[in-house]
Amino acid sequence: MSTHFSGEGNIGSPPEYREFPNxxxxxxxxxxxxxxxxxxVPxxxxxxxxxxxxxxxxxxxHRDAEHWxxxxxxxxxxxxxxxxxxxPWEDKDEKPRETWQINARSVGILPYRIESVTLSPKPASAEQPPPSE
Incomplete structure (x- = not known):
């Protein structure tokens, strides 16, 4: 069972990265x-x-998760x-439990408490030639 989700929040711990053989x-x-x-609430x-x-x-x-x-x-x-x-899952006493998780399509960074943003240069293939006259 799943439903559409959109929400703002704060990351509470360092990100966890894992790879699974395929x-x-x-x-x-x-x-x-x-x-x-x-x-x-105000x-x-x-x-x-x-x-x-x-x-x-x-x-x-995502394939870029390692970079992110x-x-x-x-x-x-x-x-x-x-x-x-x-x-759904079972605890150590074999009692049924459940956790709600979010399978993200996108995660945007909001500008609160951000000191600076640095963008990487465009790849050479993305460079546009100057317009010809």
């Missing part, structure tokens, strides 16, 4: 973020109160879009 093909790559999705004094926030694991399955593990950092504010999925 026969002779390129391995499957997973980047997992632990994100707290808050629900800030108070009369101008401050905010968090009501009903929750933690959720966010999984990004250095991009996302603990404390970073992100916008996550994807599918929320229920994952």
């Amino acid at each position: 026969g002779n093909d390129e391995p499957s790559r997973l980047l997992r973020l632990n994100v707290y999705f808050d629900n800030p 108070k009369k004094d101008g401050t905010f109160e968090d009501r009903g926030g929750f933690w959720a694991p966010v999984e990004i399955w 593990k250095d991009l996302y950092q603990k404390g970073m504010r992100v916008l996550v879009i994807g599918r929320m999925e229920r994952e």
Whole structure:
């Protein structure tokens, strides 16, 4: 069971990166973020109160996940879009439990507490020739 999800939150721990063998093909790559999705409600004094926030694991399955593990950092504010999925499991006493996780289609970095952004140069193949007259 899954449903569309879109939410803002803060990454709560360093990203976890894993690779899974895929026969002779390129391995499957997973980047997992632990994100707290808050629900800030304004108070009369101008401050905010968090009501009903929750933690959720966010999984990004992508060939660039290895590169992105250095991009996302603990404390970073992100916008996550994807599918929320229920994952049933059993605890050590064999009692049924469930976790809701997000299979992300995209994770955008929001500009809160960001000091600088550095872009890598365009690949040579993306360079456009000057217009001819």
